[in-house]
Amino acid sequence: xxxxxxxxxxxxxxxxxxxxxxxxxxxxxxxxxxxxxxxxxxxxxxxxxxxxxxxxxxxxxxxxxxxxxxxxxxxxxxxxxxxxxxxxxxxxxxxxxxxxxxxxxxxxxxxxxxxxxxxxxxxxxxxxxxxxxxxxxxxxxxxxxxxxxxxxxxxxxxxxxxxxxxxxxxxxxxxxxxxxxxxxxxxxxxxxxxxxxxxxxxxxxxxxxxxxxxxxxxxxxxxxxxxxxxxxxxxxxxxxxxxxxxxxxxxxxxxxxxxxxxxxxxxxxxxxxxxxxxxxxxxxxxxxxxxxxxxxxxxxxxxxxxxxxxxxxxxxxxxxxxxxxxxxxxxxxxxxxxxxxxxxxxxxxxxxxxxxxxxxxxxxxxxxxxxxxxxxxxxxxxxxxxxx
Numbered sequence: 293x294x295x296x297x298x299x300x301x302x303x304x305x306x307x308x309x310x311x312x313x314x315x316x317x318x319x320x321x322x323x324x325x326x327x328x329x330x331x332x333x334x335x336x337x338x339x340x341x342x343x344x345x346x347x348x349x350x351x352x353x354x355x356x357x358x359x360x361x362x363x364x365x366x367x368x369x370x371x372x373x374x375x376x377x378x379x380x381x382x383x384x385x386x387x388x389x390x391x392x393x394x395x396x397x398x399x400x401x402x403x404x405x406x407x408x409x410x411x412x413x414x415x416x417x418x419x420x421x422x423x424x425x426x427x428x429x430x431x432x433x434x435x436x437x438x439x440x441x442x443x444x445x446x447x448x449x450x451x452x453x454x455x456x457x458x459x460x461x462x463x464x465x466x467x468x469x470x471x472x473x474x475x476x477x478x479x480x481x482x483x484x485x486x487x488x489x490x491x492x493x494x495x496x497x498x499x500x501x502x503x504x505x506x507x508x509x510x511x512x513x514x515x516x517x518x519x520x521x522x523x524x525x526x527x528x529x530x531x532x533x534x535x536x537x538x539x540x541x542x543x544x545x546x547x548x549x550x551x552x553x554x555x556x557x558x559x560x561x562x563x564x565x566x567x568x569x570x571x572x573x574x575x576x577x578x579x580x581x582x583x584x585x586x587x588x589x590x591x592x593x594x595x596x597x598x599x600x601x602x603x604x605x606x607x608x609x610x611x612x613x614x615x616x617x618x619x620x621x622x623x624x625x626x627x628x629x630x631x632x633x634x635x636x637x638x639x640x641x642x643x644x645x646x647x648x649x650x651x652x653x654x655x656x657x658x659x660x661x662x663x664x665x666x667x668x669x670x671x672x673x674x675x676x677x678x679x680x
Contacts, residue, residue, distance in 0.1 A: 295526040295678035296454050297516045302364030303618045304357055305507025305605045306331040309340045310364065314605065314615075315622045319650050321631045323604045324505075329489035331505035331606030332473050346429070352389040353472045357508035358422050359429070362468055366430065369512035371464065373431055380434040380462035382453050383423035384445035384469035386610040391472055422470070434462050440610065443573070444664030445469060446509070447613025450672055451530040453513050463518065468510035469611035477504060477609070484540055492576030492607075494600035494632055495585065495646045497639040502575045505606020509614035516678045524621040528657070529560020529673030536667045541579050546587030548669040549573075553591055553661065556671035560657075561679055565594050568655040569629045571620045573663045574600020575607055584663060585642040597651065598644045603633040613662045613670065620658055624676055629653050 304310065306324035307317040317324070324331045333341075341360045342350065349355040371379065420438040427436050435456070439449045446469035453465040481487050481504060488501030516526060533555065535548025542548065557564055570592070573584055588598065601616060608615055623630050629651045638646050656677065662670045 294458055295516045295528045295675065296457050296513050297526055298511055298524040298621060299514055299521070300365040300369030300512030301524055301618045301621065302361040303507065303509040303615055304341060304361050305608060305615060306333050306505060307605050309337050311618055311622065315619055318601050318604050318619060318630055319628065321633050321649065323491055323633050325491045325503050325606060329487060329503050330473060331503055333506060351392065353391050354385070354387070354389045354422055354470050355425065357470045357472070358426055358468065361508040362426060362430070362466070362510045365510040365512050371512070375464060376431050377433045378463065379432050380453065380456050380465040381423060381427050381432050381436045382439060382449040382465065382467050383420065384439045384449040384610050384614065385419060385422070385471060386440050386442060386445060387471050387474050387477060388419040388422055390474045390476060394475055432466065441668050442664035442666060443609050443612060444662040444668045444670045445610030447617070447660060447662040447670040447672060448532060448668070450511070450527065450613065450617060451532055451670055454527050454530050457513060457515055464512070464514040466510060466512055467614065469614040470508040471506055471609045471611040473504065473506045486577050488576065491634045492603045493634045494574035494576045494603055495581050495638050495642050495644055496635045497637050499576045499578060499581060502577055503602070503606040505608045507605060507608040507611055507615050509611055509618045511614060511618065525624055526675045526678045527672060528675040528679040529556040529562060531555030531559060531671040533669045534667050535669065538667065540665050542583040542663050542667065544579070544583055546583040548667050549584055549587035549661065549663055550590050552669040552671040553587060553659065556659065556673050560673040560675070562657050562673055562675070564591050566657055567592065567659050568596050568653060569658040570596055570598045571616055571658055571660045572598050572600050573661050574632070575602055580663060582642060584661065585644050588644060595645045597629050597647045599630050599647050600632050601630055603635070613660065617660050617672065617674070620660055621674060624655070624658055624674065627652060627654055
């Protein structure tokens with residue numbers, strides 16, 4: 293299978309409004325988790341993002357993040373208008389522009405309230421609206437798709453983009469994801485008793501739940517033969533599975549995640565013992581971490597280093613796979629492995645080689661893993677060089 297070149301990255305979250313700021317924060321083991329247990333962008337960060345944002349993208353925090361992160365990725369990619377014209381676009385989100393809905397709909401029956409605002413907010417509630425707006429603004433006329441498969445959405449989007457390029461549907465593809473904080477998300481996860489007001493502790497025996505975060509990440513992908521410039525890395529293997537065990541819980545033995553990882557390794561022609569770093573899903577919830585650990589144990593007896601950065605930037609839901617892939621590619625470029633903040637005592641039932649401090653390490657591949665509601669699992673192998 294042909295390798296896919298990663299030529300542009302852009303990201304923003306509570307740890308920083310550029311990928312460089314985020315990477316520096318994560319590398320230091322810093323955390324953006326507030327006392328509320330949430331990781332949200334500050335007012336100052338929103339002002340920075342808004343500074344050079346076109347007027348038509350100021351209607352939603354989702355739109356602001358979208359155009360900010362995508363512009364950064366496209367600047368790195370350096371694609372011409374002609375190249376963009378033929379580029380595909382895949383957007384992932386579970387909340388999209390929900391802030392418009394939450395802002396206006398409660399006033400639907402309020403006397404004197406502007407009904408045109410309500411009509412506009414409802415008209416823009418399609419999850420795919422941001423993708424269409426971005427495609428039109430940037431002149432992207434290739435196929436456009438939306439993926440909203442819970443917390444696996446953006447890693448699944450990366451696998452779809454890989455397939456689009458491999459099969460010749462497009463030569464280039466933009467993959468992006470954005471999630472913003474909303475009452476619906478907080479209440480929903482709260483009802484499942486998955487939230488923690490303390491900082492998340494992925495894989496720790498004292499872990500009590502997840503911290504919700506918000507953020508955005510975009511990647512520009514292209515055929516590996518198109519240019520000779522030094523890329524961020526290559527997508528060499530992809531794997532998807534659905535275990536359908538439970539609506540909100542993974543298979544307790546991690547069977548779905550195991551299958552996705554096996555598929556990604558087989559697809560990449562990279563052996564399990566060549567993986568020195570697994571950038572895990574690692575939410576900090578008791579069931580999720582244990583299931584993922586069981587999958588890892590079955591495939592990697594040599595005990596590679598395992599990292600989760602959700603204890604630093606929060607769980608950005610459908611955007612987490614893309615955000616963490618961006619950070620992973622930056623880490624591989626610098627030949628370091630990122631740490632897991634707040635993990636002090638690894639659960640003996642998990643017994644993984646969880647990295648607690650940034651480590652300088654020579655490696656050629658890393659595995660990014662995601663698990664989501666509905667038993668949806670995705671895994672991607674990223675490599676420093678193209679695989680033949």
